[in-house]
Amino acid sequence: MAQTEMVQWHRQSTPLVTLDDIMGLTAHRSTLTDMDIRILEALLRYNFMTAAQASRLWEAPLRTMDHRLKRLFQWGLVNRGPLPRAGQGGRELVYALSRRGFDVLRRLENPLAVDWTDDWQPKSETGSRRLSILHELGRNEVCIAIAETAAARGKPIVDWEGSREGGQKFVSLGSSQEWHRIYPDAVLILPNMQPLFVEYERSGRDSKFQKKIRTFRTYLVSNQWQSRYPREPWVVYAVPAGTGTQGVLGGSYGGMIAQAGMMGARNYLLLDEEAWTQGTWLATRGDGSVVNFWDAIGL
Incomplete structure (x- = not known):
């Protein structure tokens, strides 16, 4: 290397x-x-x-x-x-x-x-690895921007859990009874105790994104979140500008929106870089509709 x-x-x-x-x-x-x-x-x-x-x-x-x-x-x-x-x-x-x-x-x-x-x-x-560190620093930028704006709105974030804290192992409720693991890049807890699973995607790797959609959907649909949180989480996917470190067009912001829709993403909000850097806070749902991030999460 x-x-x-x-x-x-x-x-x-x-x-x-x-x-x-x-x-x-x-x-x-x-x-x-x-x-x-x-x-x-x-x-x-x-x-x-x-x-x-x-x-x-x-x-x-x-x-x-x-x-x-x-x-x-x-x-x-x-x-x-x-x-x-x-x-x-x-x-x-x-x-x-x-x-x-x-x-x-x-x-x-x-x-x-x-x-x-x-x-x-x-x-x-x-x-x-430099790219791994840049990924985690980028995740920090998103979480800090959300926390700053929430505080300015008079509803400060209750807690910010790191990836290891937020990690969970669970069994799907289907016939396969398969074990799954989720490791959100971060979990932000809102004042109403709503959790936000924050994912920061720099690589643009399609297969990685698709796998996460499937795993998070399994976690949410099977109600496994109820053992830890009082409210169903939102999955907030923060996507920097460009096609990612691996140059994958499907991993760009538009490509990920299309994939989320095809994969039946549940409780997904996608943010482009301007949302947290310029304060536009426009988000795209898994179904492709554009909404205000704060209205969507009820804060």
């Missing part, structure tokens, strides 16, 4: 402070703040984040979030690597939780860190 396709991670091999210092167990000024903990928890849940995304997520000055992330790097709690800055030249740093950062969350008895103790691996060791 070409070197340019991988993100070169930087790790702090000699952290400036001890874990006892960070946890406030010694008389030391370098102690975690509530915001530091929120950043670490977000990286555990969403895998990657930039300072600009953190600034938007917590409505804090970019300089403040940049300083906090650099300090967490100096303490060895996060790893970081450079990504080309799209359309602007230069590079942007992307951050991921380190093993040491995970250990801190486990000491703090974060429920996810406790549950994932046996099999969690740093994304900087297992997920260094």
Whole structure:
């Protein structure tokens, strides 16, 4: 694999402070703040984040979030690597939780860190492919834009679950009794407890999209969602402009709309890039009709 396709991670091999210092167990000024903990928890849940995304997520000055992330790097709690800055030249740093950062969350008895103790691996060791990171950062952009607009409408998002949290294994209720798995890229919980399964599609691969439509339809039609959510989820498919990283015409926005209709997609809303970047918030249902995203989800 070409070197340019991988993100070169930087790790702090000699952290400036001890874990006892960070946890406030010694008389030391370098102690975690509530915001530091929120950043670490977000990286555990969403895998990657930039300072600009953190600034938007917590409505804090970019300089403040940049300083906090650099300090967490100096303490060895996060790893970081450079990504080309799209359309602007230069590079942007992307951050991921380190093993040491995970250990801190486990000491703090974060429920996810406790549950994932046996099999969690740093994304900087297992997920260094540039396209994979860009996919997850793009997913973040969609989720943050939805959260920002929901808050501006006076109905803030209740929670944002990462892919591992939102993953489920279920048995179809048909005669085959077949096991299925769903792993939404994210799950956003609305104030009325309606879940939005957010899928971010950069590749444009037709077969992948068709498989997801079938699996999500099976999940919804069989009412398997009732074991976890009080309301039936919407599946929100966010499609960047163009034909995707694999250049598949059928994977473009128009192609995916046609496929969703043919596959009988249930509770599907497709967003093109202008919806979340320009704030048009026009969405297309699985049947091809164009609606206002917020009216469709009842928010």
